[in-house]
Amino acid sequence: MKPAVILYKSLPDDLRAKLDQHFSVTEVKDVSPETVKQHAAQFAAAQGLLGSGGKVNDELLASMPALRACSTVSVGYDNFDVDALNQRNVLLMHTPTVLTETVADTMMALVLSTARRVTELDKWVKAGEWKKSIDAEHFGIDVHHKTLGILGMGRIGLALAQRAHFGFGMNILYNARRQHEEAETRFGARACDLETLLKESDFVCISLPLTAQTHHMIGAEQLKLMKPSAILINAGRGPVVDEQALTAALKDGTIHAAGLDVFEVEPVPADAEILTLPNVVALPHIGSATHETRYGMARDAVDNLIAALSGKVEKNCVNPQVQA
Numbered sequence: 423m424k425p426a427v428i429l430y431k432s433l434p435d436d437l438r439a440k441l442d443q444h445f446s447v448t449e450v451k452d453v454s455p456e457t458v459k460q461h462a463a464q465f466a467a468a469q470g471l472l473g474s475g476g477k478v479n480d481e482l483l484a485s486m487p488a489l490r491a492c493s494t495v496s497v498g499y500d501n502f503d504v505d506a507l508n509q510r511n512v513l514l515m516h517t518p519t520v521l522t523e524t525v526a527d528t529m530m531a532l533v534l535s536t537a538r539r540v541t542e543l544d545k546w547v548k549a550g551e552w553k554k555s556i557d558a559e560h561f562g563i564d565v566h567h568k569t570l571g572i573l574g575m576g577r578i579g580l581a582l583a584q585r586a587h588f589g590f591g592m593n594i595l596y597n598a599r600r601q602h603e604e605a606e607t608r609f610g611a612r613a614c615d616l617e618t619l620l621k622e623s624d625f626v627c628i629s630l631p632l633t634a635q636t637h638h639m640i641g642a643e644q645l646k647l648m649k650p651s652a653i654l655i656n657a658g659r660g661p662v663v664d665e666q667a668l669t670a671a672l673k674d675g676t677i678h679a680a681g682l683d684v685f686e687v688e689p690v691p692a693d694a695e696i697l698t699l700p701n702v703v704a705l706p707h708i709g710s711a712t713h714e715t716r717y718g719m720a721r722d723a724v725d726n727l728i729a730a731l732s733g734k735v736e737k738n739c740v741n742p743q744v745q746a
């Protein structure tokens with residue numbers, strides 16, 4: 423008999439067919455308590471769980487006693503209670519690498535669009551405001567040869583450093599927990615403490631995961647250390663930045679602008695004050711959202727679940743120790 427799995431994200435047809443070949447699949451819309459209640463027998467019998475979004479916590483795991491592996495269609499796994507998974511010997515698979523270059527492209531797009539006021543001036547032109555040649559009121563700031571500070575020099579941070587260094591001749595600073603020799607040798611990146619990075623960078627770019635240590639790592643105190651001309655880019659996770667403090671800093675000129683792909687609450691409420699600010703470029707968490715990359719992530723997530731449930735995990739596992 424094929425192992426039972428719960429699918430909580432729709433997949434391209436060919437990948438869904440592959441999943442069906444290996445497993446007996448129940449597709450649900452999410453993993454909320456209401457959905458679990460509606461499909462209690464299927465959740466109870468499932469050995470695998472594949473999808474993204476929604477909390478996978480103790481409460482959900484208690485309703486899935488047969489679960490052996492989760493496969494998330496994302497690299498970030500802050501939605502998962504990893505300790506609870508470890509206690510139950512449940513593997514957690516994710517999709518690093520396949521999305522790295524695409525997310526770095528998105529971050530560079532935010533750097534350029536905030537510095538050169540692309541979205542703001544696009545709205546201005548379309549509103550028929552372009553009546554004579556523009557003056558200093560509409561000028562942006564240069565990106566090339568400036569200093570770009572990266573918080574989190576992991577896979578995405580490295581790909582961003584590559585673009586900024588080779589494409590734009592930028593100086594690279596970084597802050598991480600350990601030294602990243604590759605970044606230093608290839609891109610001349612300089613490791614520094616958070617305070618130095620914030621003080622010296624023209625662009626502060628966040629590609630950090632959300633953890634207890636990174637939650638609100640950037641608050642009012644840290645924003646005050648940044649240059650008034652500096653721009654903050656966040657494509658890590660919203661709660662890494664205290665959004666209320668950021669809103670205040672953008673309003674009172676503590677910093678110049680922000681480019682945000684992620685927010686403390688997602689979708690960001692339509693009436694959030696931060697959305698009213700002209701010096702904010704806001705994206706709906708699209709870091710990896712290209713056709714090619716989202717397909718690649720879904721493909722890897724399917725392959726990851728097949729590997730996990732057949733005892734053949736070689737990569738993309740957050741907690742390989744639970745295989746023992």
Ligand SMILES: NC(=O)C1=CN([C@@H]2O[C@H](COP(=O)(O)OP(=O)(O)OC[C@H]3O[C@@H](n4cnc5c(N)ncnc54)[C@H](OP(=O)(O)O)[C@@H]3O)[C@@H](O)[C@H]2O)C=CC1
Nearest residue numbers: 498574575576577578598599600630631635657658709710
């Ligand atoms: N906006 C979007 O659509 C997307 C967002 N993301 C986000 O980007 C994150 C990073 O992805 P990826 O680059 O693949 O992950 P990696 O694990 O490769 O990199 C994470 C980096 O963060 C650093 N880090 C972690 N904790 C701390 C800390 N407390 N202080 C300083 N540095 C820290 C790590 O440091 P060290 O190297 O020293 O261990 C590492 O350099 C994801 O977890 C996710 O949240 C990812 C994809 C898409």
Ligand SMILES: O=CC(=O)O
Nearest residue numbers: 495496497498710
């Ligand atoms: O935010 C997206 C991810 O893959 O993590």
